[in-house]
Amino acid sequence: xxxxxxxxxxxxxxxxxxxxxxxxxxxxxxxxxxxxxxxxxxxxxxxxxxxxxxxxxxxxxxxxxxxxxxxxxxxxxxxxxxxxxxxxxxxxxxxxxxxxxxxxxxxxxxxxxxxxxxxxxxxxxxxxxxxxxxxxxxxxxxxxxxxxxxxxxxxxxxxxxxxxxxxxxxxxxxxxxxxxxxxxxxxxxxxxxxxxxxxxxxxxxxxxxxxxxxxxxxxxxxxxxxxxxxxxxxxxxxxxxxxxxxxxxxxxxxxxxxxxxxxxxxxxxxxxxxxxxxxxxxxxxxxxxxxxxxxxxxxxxxxxxxxxxxxxxxxxxxxxxxxxxxxxxxxxxxxxxxxxxxxxxxxxxxxxxxxxxxxxxxxxxxxxxxxxxxxxxxxxxxxxxxxxxxxxxxxxxxxxxxxxxx
Numbered sequence: 001x002x003x004x005x006x007x008x009x010x011x012x013x014x015x016x017x018x019x020x021x022x023x024x025x026x027x028x029x030x031x032x033x034x035x036x037x038x039x040x041x042x043x044x045x046x047x048x049x050x051x052x053x054x055x056x057x058x059x060x061x062x063x064x065x066x067x068x069x070x071x072x073x074x075x076x077x078x079x080x081x082x083x084x085x086x087x088x089x090x091x092x093x094x095x096x097x098x099x100x101x102x103x104x105x106x107x108x109x110x111x112x113x114x115x116x117x118x119x120x121x122x123x124x125x126x127x128x129x130x131x132x133x134x135x136x137x138x139x140x141x142x143x144x145x146x147x148x149x150x151x152x153x154x155x156x157x158x159x160x161x162x163x164x165x166x167x168x169x170x171x172x173x174x175x176x177x178x179x180x181x182x183x184x185x186x187x188x189x190x191x192x193x194x195x196x197x198x199x200x201x202x203x204x205x206x207x208x209x210x211x212x213x214x215x216x217x218x219x220x221x222x223x224x225x226x227x228x229x230x231x232x233x234x235x236x237x238x239x240x241x242x243x244x245x246x247x248x249x250x251x252x253x254x255x256x257x258x259x260x261x262x263x264x265x266x267x268x269x270x271x272x273x274x275x276x277x278x279x280x281x282x283x284x285x286x287x288x289x290x291x292x293x294x295x296x297x298x299x300x301x302x303x304x305x306x307x308x309x310x311x312x313x314x315x316x317x318x319x320x321x322x323x324x325x326x327x328x329x330x331x332x333x334x335x336x337x338x339x340x341x342x343x344x345x346x347x348x349x350x351x352x353x354x355x356x357x358x359x360x361x362x363x364x365x366x367x368x369x370x371x372x373x374x375x376x377x378x379x380x381x382x383x384x385x386x387x388x389x390x391x392x393x394x395x396x397x398x399x400x401x402x403x404x405x406x
Contacts, residue, residue, distance in 0.1 A: 001404045002087060004111075006032040006094035006101050008071065010045070013095060013116055013165075013186050016388055017396050018043065026404075030087060032075055032100060048078035048100070061140075061147045068099025068151045075100040079107040091403040096155045105158045112403045115155050117162040117181050119313050120172040121148045126311040126334075127225065127257070131352075134224055134258065163399065166314050168335050182399060187392025188316065190383045192296070193323035195375070199300035203248075203285060208301055213242060213365060216302040216326070218250040218295070218317045222268040225257040226315070227308020227331055232271040233354035234361065236278040241362045247284045248298055257312065299324040303371070304364045308351055309333055319386050322346075322378035327371035329360045339385075345378040 003021055005014050010033035021029050022042050030044045031037070039045055051074060054067045088108055094101035095116040105113060122128065123142040129135045152173075162181040164170035170181045201208045208214060215238065219226040228251070239245060253266040261267045268286065290298070295317075299305065305326040307318045314335045321328055322339065328346035330336045340346040349360045364371055385391060 001027050001091065001400075002089045003027055003029045003400070004032060004087075004089035004092045004094075004104075005029065006075070006092060006104070008034045008095070008098040008100055010035060010037045011039075013118075014093065016187050016393065017093075017400075020393055020397060021400065028087075030082065030089070032078065034071075034074075034100075046078055046082055048074040050074045061144050064148060065150045068102065070099075072099040072102030076103040076107065079104055083107055090405055091400065093400070096151060096159075099151055102151070102154060113159045114161045114163060114399065114403075115159045117164040117170065117173055119169055120152055120174065121145050122172065126172060130310045131224060133229070160403075161399075163396075166335065166338055168311075168338060169313060182395075184395040184399065185319075185386050185392055186316070187388030187396075188319050188323055188382065188386050189389075190323045190379070190387045191389070193299070193320050193382075195325040195379070196297075196300040199297050201294065201297050201301055203246075208246070210301060212301070212303075213245040214301050214303050215245055215247045215361060215365075216250070216298055216305045216321075217247070218298075218305075218307075218321070219315070220251060221254045221256045222249070222251040222266075223255050223258060224267060225310050225312060226251075227310075227351060228267060229271045230308055230331075230351060230354050230357060231306055232275050234358040235284065236275055237355065237358035238361050239280050239283055241358075242365055245283065245303075245365065248301075249284065249286050250288070250290055250295065250298065252289050257310075296320075296324070299326055302326045304329060304361050306357070306361065307331070307336075308357075309335060310351075311335060314339070319382055322382040323386070325375035325379040327364050327374045328378060329357065329364065339381065340378075341381075344374075345381045346374055 005018060007014060010031050011018050021027050022040065030046060032046050034048060037045055050070045052070060054063050058066050089111045092104055092111050092113040094113065097118060123145050128145050156177040163184050164181050165185045167183050170178060170183050173181060197210055199210060217231050222228040235247060253268050261270050299321050305321045305328050307328060308331040311334045318339060328340060330340045330346050330348055331351035332348040333351055336348065340348055342348040347360050349356045
C-alpha cells in the first residue's frame, strides 16, 4: 500500500503512526513537509518550498487563504514530480491546516484522502469572543473568522473521511462532513508517563522532590488562550496561603494563538508585572521551554497541576499530566469535559475566576487524600481512553486498513 503523509511540520500528529506504518512490509510511505525532518531510511521525505510570500496588498480577510493557496501550489508541484517518479498513493493522510493538501487530488484523483480535523472556526460560541477582556466587537473580525474556514470547506468535497482527536473538536465541524469524522486521539505513552515517587529535579542550587509542595503550569507559550493571565492573578492568594509552595511554569514567550501583547511586550511580562508587587517572585520559577524528559519529571513532581484553556484544541500536556497521576485543577470549558470529570479525574473551576482557582488549588494542597484519589482516577482514565499502544494505534491502523487495496 502506498501512503502519503502530509504535514507542514512533519511528523506533527503523525509522530506515533509513522513508525507503525513503516514497520509493515506491505507499505511504502512518503512524507510531504516544509521542514528539515530527518527520518529513517525507509521513509522517503519530499520537501516543498513556497515560491512566494503573501502579497502586501492582498485583502486582510483573504491573506490567510492566499498563504494556504501558495503552499498548496508548492505541494501540488512537488506532487507532480513525485508522480512523474512513479509514486501513486492509495491513501493520502493529511493535516490540511496549512493548505498543502488542497490540490493533491488534482494530481492523484483516485487516491483516498483522510484529513486531520483539528478545529473549525466559529464566529461565536468557541474561542472567538470567549474572553471579554480581549474580545473585539468589530463585525469585521467576524468576517475574518468566517474566511478562516475557506480551507476547511474546500477539503470537505475531496476528503473521504476525517479524524479528530476529541469529540468536542469534532463537534466544531458542520454537517454533513462531521458524520465522516472518526474520533481518534493521537495517543500518549502511558507506560512512560507514570507516577515516580523517586522523581527529582535540580532547580538552581535546590533539589526538588515529591516532599516539596509544587504547583505546575505548562503551555507551549504563555498567553491568554491558555489562561496564563488567570493563573498569574491567582498566584498571590495561593502563595500567601502556602508559604512553602513553589510554582514551576513551563512555556515560551511567544504567541501560538490570538493576538500579540501590546507595546512590544510579551504576555508573560504583562501579567507578571500586574501581580509582581503582591507576589513572592522568589518562589515563582519560569523555566521556558524544557527538554521532554525534564517535562515528564516536572509532572511527576507536581503536587497540583493547573490547566486552563479557551474553548479550543485540547493540549497533549493535560493528558500527559493525567497519565502521570497529577491532581489537576482545570477550567470548566467544553474541551475539558471529556477528560476532566469534576471531583473524579480532577477539579473544574470557572476560567475567569482567579479567586476560585486559588481556592481550588489551596484546598487540594491541603488535602493529600483527595489529591491521591484524583490522580489515581486521572491516570486510569488516561490509560483507558488515550493510551497509545492499546487505544490510539489500533484505531488508527484500522482506519488505514480500510483503504488498503483489495
